[in-house]
Amino acid sequence: MVDNDFRDPDADRYVARIRELPFANVETPVLMVDNDFRDPDADRYVARIRELPEQPWVCVLGDVTTPEQARDYTRLARSLVDEFPTTEFVIVPKCPEAFEIIDKQFVLGYSMGYSDIQATDVSTINDWRGRRIHLLGASPPKQFAAIQRLTQPTITDEPPADIVGLDWNGPQRVAYLGEYWTRNGWQAADHLSIRETVRKSLLEMRTFWEKRGVWPAETPRENIGAAVRKPDGPVFAANGETIRNREALEDAIVVDYESGQTLAYRSETERAYVEYRAGLTRRDIRRE
Numbered sequence: 001m002v003d004n005d006f007r008d009p010d011a012d013r014y015v016a017r018i019r020e021l022p023f024a025n026v027e028t029p030v031l032m033v034d035n036d037f038r039d040p041d042a043d044r045y046v047a048r049i050r051e052l053p054e055q056p057w058v059c060v061l062g063d064v065t066t067p068e069q070a071r072d073y074t075r076l077a078r079s080l081v082d083e084f085p086t087t088e089f090v091i092v093p094k095c096p097e098a099f100e101i102i103d104k105q106f107v108l109g110y111s112m113g114y115s116d117i118q119a120t121d122v123s124t125i126n127d128w129r130g131r132r133i134h135l136l137g138a139s140p141p142k143q144f145a146a147i148q149r150l151t152q153p154t155i156t157d158e159p160p161a162d163i164v165g166l167d168w169n170g171p172q173r174v175a176y177l178g179e180y181w182t183r184n185g186w187q188a189a190d191h192l193s194i195r196e197t198v199r200k201s202l203l204e205m206r207t208f209w210e211k212r213g214v215w216p217a218e219t220p221r222e223n224i225g226a227a228v229r230k231p232d233g234p235v236f237a238a239n240g241e242t243i244r245n246r247e248a249l250e251d252a253i254v255v256d257y258e259s260g261q262t263l264a265y266r267s268e269t270e271r272a273y274v275e276y277r278a279g280l281t282r283r284d285i286r287r288e
Contacts, residue, residue, distance in 0.1 A: 033052075033060070057086070061073050091106055134167070135165070175189070183204055
């Protein structure tokens with residue numbers, strides 16, 4: 001259990017703490033890497049993406065609030081193209097001059113989330129027309145309204161924007177507050193686990209976009225596979241009970257042994273006790 005500090009509650013800090021925890025039986029590839037717009041650091045960011053085992057699909061390099069920053073991030077993106085040839089680099093314009101400075105080969109980030117500076121604060125629709133755009137934040141209805149504004153025909157026959165991607169971390173953030181997103185608004189999810197809550201939001205979001213004819217032919221699930229790994233063999237609790245529900249493994253300490261057994265423990269004390277009494281030799285610890 002991870003509780004928030006009721007004397008000094010902070011939802012962002014709480015969610016960040018949750019994300020640091022390991023989850024048993026789950027493998028998720030890093031497809032998008034965002035920079036912290038409140039504390040940007042280009043060197044730290046590049047070092048982080050170089051640590052990843054696979055090239056991310058999308059890298060949001062950062063926000064540019066001055067022409068100098070726009071030039072710096074454009075140079076950075078150019079320097080990374082050869083090293084990450086399959087990655088789309090996103091630069092977020094937050095000053096009018098940035099639109100002329102940022103190369104058209106790079107994607108523009110259209111800020112719609114909880115950033116202090118929104119895309120509409122520093123630009124007109126024409127600044128975005130004819131450019132490739134990634135929508136940053138906001139719920140699906142707000143994103144769809146932005147897509148319509150950026151792509152609809154104009155009297156002056158301006159080229160439409162090319163919307164190449166979008167993201168929103170609302171379902172994950174709000175799941176820890178006990179709600180999931182639906183096309184009719186947020187709904188209580190007290191009866192659901194965190195994973196089930198996020199999944200319901202994602203399924204609703206998929207339905208929202210499919211009904212509007214917006215959904216990729218291939219998604220990460222088709223390309224990479226499911227995030228949840230099914231155990232290769234039976235997993236037994238320390239008391240001998242077979243665990244068939246994967247949700248029950250989330251808070252367990254799951255260990256493989258040289259004997260071929262896989263056991264799930266409720267605590268380190270229980271594991272140490274059983275291993276000592278049974279003379280078990282660990283082969284691979286899935287989660288410590």
